[in-house]
Amino acid sequence: xxxxxTHAHLLDEAFDEDxxxxxxxLPQMGMAxxxxxGVDVDWSRxxxxxxxxxAFIYASAGVHPHEASGAKEGFTGELRELLLRPxxxxxGEIGLDYHYDYSPRExxxxxxxxxxxxxxxxxxxxxxxMRKAYEDTMALLKKYKGLRGVMxxxxxxxxxxxxxxxxxxxxxxxxxxxxxxxxxxxPVAEYVPLxxxxxxxxxxxxxxxxxxxxxNDPSRVRYVLEKLADLKKISYDDICAINIKNxxxxxxx
Ligand code: NI
Numbered sequence: 001x002x003x004x005x006t007h008a009h010l011l012d013e014a015f016d017e018d019x020x021x022x023x024x025x026l027p028q029m030g031m032a033x034x035x036x037x038g039v040d041v042d043w044s045r046x047x048x049x050x051x052x053x054x055a056f057i058y059a060s061a062g063v064h065p066h067e068a069s070g071a072k073e074g075f076t077g078e079l080r081e082l083l084l085r086p087x088x089x090x091x092g093e094i095g096l097d098y099h100y101d102y103s104p105r106e107x108x109x110x111x112x113x114x115x116x117x118x119x120x121x122x123x124x125x126x127x128x129x130m131r132k133a134y135e136d137t138m139a140l141l142k143k144y145k146g147l148r149g150v151m152x153x154x155x156x157x158x159x160x161x162x163x164x165x166x167x168x169x170x171x172x173x174x175x176x177x178x179x180x181x182x183x184x185x186x187p188v189a190e191y192v193p194l195x196x197x198x199x200x201x202x203x204x205x206x207x208x209x210x211x212x213x214x215x216n217d218p219s220r221v222r223y224v225l226e227k228l229a230d231l232k233k234i235s236y237d238d239i240c241a242i243n244i245k246n247x248x249x250x251x252x253x
Contacts, residue, residue: 001240002032003225004247005218006172007093007127007152007200010036010057011046014204014215026218027056032244034218035251037093037127039064040071041078044088051087058251060090060127068103068111075111076118083122089251091119092127093152096140099132109136116144125149125250128169134160141167150250153202154188161188165196170250172198175208175216178227189231197232198250199224199243 010019026034035058036051038044044061051059061082063071082088094115096108103111119126126149130137134156141147141164150170154161161171171192177185189197201208201224203216208223229239247253 001237002030002244003219003221003240004032004199004244005034005201005203005221006150006198006243006247006250007037007174008034008203008218009039009205010034010203010218011043011050012204015217022217023054029219031056031218033058033247033253035060035089035127035247038062039093040067041075044079044082048082048085048088052085057087058089058253059087060092061088062090062092062094062115062127063111064093065095065097065108065112065129066100066102068108070103071111076114079115079118080122083118083124089253090125090127091115091122093129094126095129095131096133096137097129097131098136105136109140112137113140116140116147119147119149120144125252127152129153130156138163141169148250150198152200153206155185156188157184158188158191161192165192170196170198170246172200173224173228174200174202175206175212175220175224177231178208178223179212180209186231189228194232194234194242195246197228197242198246199228199239 036047038047038061047059051057153174207216229236
């Protein structure tokens, strides 16, 4: 069954040794598609170039909350230019991260909001990173109501998931939904309607069981999909087809 990874960072240095080999092998392993996610302007530019070279790869362009302090004046202009390319399908990943606080919160907020405005203007979907910042993230998503998007690597509560669904967002699950201690997250996956669910790896991070702690790669989205099939009580083939259909809808492929 064909698989689709809606969120990967293949340009991470963790893949420097074998990236070329993986790029050849992934389509042979049934990867119908994957989205290479930008975390700053430079990475987004490289993601777009990677996507232009490989038919199964799409790219997103955006500034991650961790990188918010590094965003230069006029960075949205550079992102806007990248978004004109057909292989650049979304703005992301963007959002707020109060767990690490790598950038000051006010800077994270203004960089996030600038990109939400860009999404409104360009009519592109957004890929949302939200960690320990539920209230502020949801308040901004409500302020910019009407955007299409996905809550990536979802780790919040069922209540917050319901709010995001009400705003029209997809909810994407990573390897963390396979962990034995995912007792709060698995009920969220059970709740999210099939027409709003997505699977991702967020590789090189968050390898699913039974590979937890090791480097992740896009092919392991299979284990996330297996877990979701389990939780949703549907077949593996059905969840794979649903994930691809939802990814196409969200990203306009
Ligand atoms: Ni990511």
